[in-house]
Amino acid sequence: MSKHPVLLEISDRIATVTLNDPERRNPVTGNDMIAALLETFAKVQADPQVSVMIMTGADPAFCAGGDIKEMNDPDSVFRKEPLAAAQSYVDGVQRLPLALYNMDIPTIAAVNGPAVGAGCDLTMMCDMRIASERAKFGEVFLNLGIIPGDAGSWFLLRRLGHQKAADLTFSGRMVEAEEALELGMVLELVPHEELMARARERAAVIAAKPPRAVRVAKRLMRNAERMDLPDFLNSAAAYQALMHQTEDHHEAVAAFVEKRKPNFTGR
Template identity: 75%
Template sequence: MTDPIVLLDIKDRIATVTLNDPDRRNPITGNNMIEAMLDVFDQVQRNPDVSVMVLTGAGSAFCAGGDIKAMHNKTDQFGLPPLDVAESYINGIQRIPIALYNLDVPTIAAVNGAAVGAGCDLTMMCDMRIASEKAKFGEVFLNLGIIPGDAGSWFLIRRLGYQMAAELTFSARMIDAAEALDLDMVLEVVPHNDLMARARAKAAVIAAKPPRTVRTAKRLLRNAERMDLPDFLNTAAAYQALMHQTGDHHEALSAFLEKRQPTYSGK
């Protein structure tokens, strides 16, 4: 039996999602990776027992991005007329940034190796990134005579600011884990063999918090990116009023006053 192209493991409120096409360096196109990712992200979103998601790649690469051979040979969607190619992006890879953006649980990219093109963008779509010392990042689209068609520019500007996003886009150069850390692309760089343990440890801190409050805090951060201050304050007030009524809020207060560890129920 062939293993799924995207693996999902849920334990201790942490969903670990692994891109599982290692022989081809986990490309997003040229396989059924997109549909499989969307299905897994939907499972994570709908599962109340998940508080945080870790995304990584099997084998030596995180994600090689698009299938260059298919582009060269004009196979799959790349051989279609321009309007149909545009539709294939809208109905295909562009569904990934929407799914990740709408995911209510925090997301951590555990970057185990090369994250190239759409693979680099995939890391930027996550809330946080932890890199192996072997990780490399490349916004390399211009080297192939194309642009980021997957919302990568939208995320890159918000993660790094316009100037750095512009430099990485226009130079289309690869950067190593150390430079990624200097640019604040990643939270930290760890020895390769410690990557998943460190990512899960970071995820465990989040998973220990009240589940519904975690998801609401993620929604609040998303709103902060696009709302002006008066509207945002109204939204924060509404969310906060709901949080004050949760059982986990009362459990947190009781545990604090009783000097014990809280036990959260997600209610």
């Protein structure tokens, strides 16, 4: 394995994060992947020059989830006594959904191959998913006598609705790329060789928007998931009042009136 389990590239306000343990299909256990992802997400979140993040895997897989071979290791989280095992989840893989959920920038999963178990859940933690024709998805935990311990059920229900999420959870079956599109698991299906170009094309549309407004819009969507309407309207009014005072808003209005392309600065 490369000594860098996660690769980060930032260009044109787009951060591209690549899970980089291809020989083992980019698992999140049995390596330093979780810590590396958390460090990378924090760096991306804190960078005002980033407006959108693409996450993908080094071919041939997106992410194999947990390393099944590690489940036989007596020193692994899978063999610890219950309280210690639960704390290992809290201190480990459960930090990933919190980090992705709390990101103020939009996130796109460019699913280049199999996304299995925690790998499937990792895609669901992103705002949007674009899939290669080689992509496969599997919520396979029950096949191994375990359940999604990484908040996968929380995200799957919200992305697909109860009935579809129940089917995938209880059957533990693999979903091919075309069915994933039909189910609404992915926004778009593209040829494998076009995946990253298409992901960057979609990301570029977002990156061209006013940077602060993009982040506030993401926060507003996050609020909409958990607030009732009166509280949400108060939140929207407060955010909107702030946006009216930004230089980028004034530039957008001026550019519209003057029929020219706006120049956004993030102020």
